[in-house]
Amino acid sequence: MTTTDQPDRAVTDPVGLITDLVAEVERELGIETIQAVVTAVVGGRAKSRSLAKALAMRPAVLTDGRSPAPRAIGDLLIELRKAGASAIAPPVCAECGKKLRTLQRKGQDWYCSVCGQETAECNVCGSVRRVGFRDRKGLPRCSMCPDIDDRDPVTVVHELITTMAPGADRDVVAEALRRSVPHRPHYRQRLVWALEEKPRLLTGGWIPVIVATRGRLIRPRAV
Template sequence: MRDEVVDGLTELIAAVESGLRRGEVREIVDRIISKEAMGRRLLAQVTADPEMFTSGSNRMPLLLDRILLDLAAAGGVVVRPPGCASCGRVVLLNCRDGEDRVCAACGRGRKDSQLIDCLECGRRQRRHAEVVGDAFCRSCWMALQTVADERLDRFVMACVPAGTMPMMLAATEQLKADRLLRLALESERFGAAWIADPAAASALFAAFYDALRELGAALPARACGHCGRVTKLSGRLDGRICCRACYKAGHRSVCDGCDKTANMESRLADGRRLCQACTNELPESWADCIVCGNRRLIAIRAPEGPMCSGESHRVVSIPAGFSSS
């Protein structure tokens, strides 16, 4: 369970960091490790390489970077958060430059400094935006935003059965200028094909398609791109929008616990993947329910504590300090 992972990380850090009390270390780790799976991966990594805590390497996991930054801010003197591979600043390194991590400012700077041949003006300019492989400079991008609705209207009139300009305006009224232009450019390039095969569309175009249909355009309801059923479409498999059932079926594999072909539910720190049945057999999947007091398979791990399936659907809130003991 998550508490065991938090305790394991706390012990490893406390053995290295002399400037903080164990309780202070645990509070920081507990705040940052929000999910058991991510904590187990990190625990396996630092167990294999304890020098990560003091190496200052900008190739360490982002999650460890967050922990070390907070430890240092709380008064840690031994742990060493990494510095940006570009500017050297010791801040959160949430961008990449090859295998090295860089700060957000340097990450944006590297991306924006790429020189491209602007599709619109043809000049060698700094890259500002890119849509389906076509790059644009800032001046052209801003100019195109002023005519995005006109270009999208031409597409609707030409390719959408019973489509009208008022429909287009109503369907896009919540879009900001940047998103509207992206939709217009996507529609010009792929729209006709996506009208014929909506399952291949981008998420942005799919939402536009649904809005036009609700407003009266003569468009069929979007169906799963794999089974063809008209249902809620919440995933994408092999580049096509699909239903949950097809998405799960497409991610079936042989369970490392029982050797049966099933949907994978969890991945352990050692890399093994388990189905739901095998996941339910893990010791950490069981705990004493804080409501009924019995040791049960846990359905929800609320901030107050674990709850079994028999209680989780009935308990709306638990008073602070409630305990089964």
């Protein structure tokens, strides 16, 4: 396989190109096994083409495991190792060099669970620590300063909806909210904050909330 053929194959035969690049390095796995792993990892056409182009540009990642590189390449290295590859390198942490079985990303680099922790100045106490939370404005907070909201989410959403549809049934709103975010209080809180910030979401079809009044199902009027 010549390097001049690779750009065209990345478009016309991305799975075949990736398989061949891996096979040139890895002798322990058969072509069929490599192809099966590649197919499982690359997914759709756009993703497979992107991965093929990146791998053709720097095939050395197969043996050194180093980023920067797309996450899909890291996933490919991990899955090839699980399949029994020995010449293929596992991804390595960009900071400490640890060999990874799972990875986190910041930008185009791979990190272990320790080095991958985001640090920032807490918006409340001002300490530079690992980011434990993001508040309702998306600002970082440490684990000691969570953004606590003791309000009942159903009450807040019901009040928002009644400004657009007076007489909305609170029980129906509660059920719609429960179905939208079941068993996830933290996500429900964030959904409430998003609706408070942009009530138009209720009329844009993004949030599956339907209200009832006088026994008839209606959609809230645009604001």
